[in-house]
Amino acid sequence: MPPFNPGPRAFLETCHACRSSAFQRSYRFQRRQLSSQSHIGRTPQPVVLFACFLGVGGLGIATHKYYDYPIFTSVLAESPPAPVDVKIEKTKKRKGLSKEENRENISSQHLQVKRSWENPGVYAWGLNSGRVVAPDSDEQTIRTPRRISFFDGQLLRDIKLDRNFGAAITENGDLLQWGNGFSTDVRQPTATLTGKNLKSLTISRDRILALGLDGTVYSVPGAKEDQEKGKKVSESSWIPLVSYNSTISYRRLQPQNLAWNERVKSIASGAEHLLILTSAGRLFTAASSSEEFPARGQLGIPGLVWTTRPAGPYDQPHEVSTLRGFEIAAIAAGDYHSLALDGEGRVFAFGDNSSGQLGFDPTNESTYVDAPSLIPIQQLYTNTGLSPTVKQIFAGGNNSFFTIDAATIARPGSDVKPSTLGRITADTWSSGQGILGTLGNGRWTHVQGTPTKLKTLSNLFEYDETINTVVPIRLRSLSVGSTHAAAIMDNVTHVQAGTSKVTDSENDTNWGADVVWWGGNEYFQIGNGRRNNLSVPGYIAPLDSGSEGLVEGKGGKSGKRKEEHRFQITPRHAVSVGGRKVSVEQRVECGKMVSCVYSGV
8 A cells, every 4th residue: 555645735724613712612622734745747546534533632634635546445455555644733832822822822723813814914935026015025936925125014906917017906995016117217016097986907018907986997007217208198076177198108908889888897818918807797808018019819899900900099999799789707818828718617718829728739720719718617527426616716827726526416327416516516627838836736737728627626524513514624715826826725714713702712723725736946936936737736835934933932931843834824804903803814926937925905
């Protein structure tokens, strides 16, 4: 029997139900950790393990899913395997500590949550040749997460980073820009487009596309010089019949023939193109770069290139008429390809397919598809007894990702138990370029047309104490950069420690959502301090070294933690920031050779 070697989620934890007050009055919550070495270059079988164990301080039940070769079929026929190297945390000394101090002492995750509330801001790392991730530094690369001091104490609505310029929307809805691509003379983020109440943004090769709360789409030059020299826009004033010119050059991109009360709901941009989704489920596309007109089919308009474009502005939005009648619910854009998900769970793809990023194999006739094509998701589950529905789509660089809920169904001749009918398995699939590990499937392939499953992010379950049952662990979100990606898991989180009588135990701690990273790492954009690429998702260390380094105790004394912990994202929660109550969460963004985590509203 091969030795046990768990994957990235190799953490046995006591059941969340054991955090009840009755349990806490009798036992101290213990967390047990196994070796976290990942399977690189292996394709083992998934195993779901329900384990009941007795450890120091209490009895717990754990649901654990890992990847290894089968261990149950021959366990009675072979001699017992070598003991698994299980590390059990020793009881922390807590004499003289308050309840909150004890929570910080026994749990790195609790301390991470607390620090994210007390010190909101932006952490960034990766390539710094454009002075984006560390504006004040001349270092070419930032190996591990580092705070951008300008954003200390600030909450943001959105942020996007390129290797040459960065853009963010403040809590008040103003646009900030920085980096050498913006200006080599300006080191700190600078307000540019203000007073528009922006809610989200995306970036192309040389422009910033921002969406206002009122549904207006703005296209802003990435360079400060172009903003100053370009044509200014006439804007109305609060004084009747009085107007003035804008302080910077920008453009408004307005889809035509919108119905009454129909407005732009979301936007997504590649290197040269922009996707615009309206509240009525209609999809429009437009050119998003001043340097190149989209020519790889990513606009979804057959035959539309620079020489055949209609009269009017080069970046005017065009409706994708092929999708008229389908209510599009979500959009995603890679560098040169586009994805659209409708309300029925069908995915349409168009644009560059040279790496198979459209979800089907490229053909010899053409490397791109200029009309929306349906991805045959059903074929991925042929003869499995599962019925798939795509729930989310993500794209970036030359890659596409899909999250799927697969429901167990009855088939003729099958012996499916009635109790399992409708049971949901949450899977994650990817297609496109994988030579740097961006597919996340453990393989290094140039072209991957047929979507491949990320086994370490699929078929995961946990116990939810609020409904007293085992539930699938889905992906909350996934951010895709040019060559790397990060996924936030939608696992059960807890941020109510010490807020009520039920959660006021000294051992009731907060914890967030797991985050995993994979793909290209040439410029340390994964954030693990190493330079090797990762073909399977893995953890990184907490953002603040203090989360697992020095822990302050009573009387100013401090002690060092020897064990290592993983970074977790703090979920949305109402906290006090600057003396006011704000709903805040941490978010992840992967860009072109760069990454960041920020406090978002």
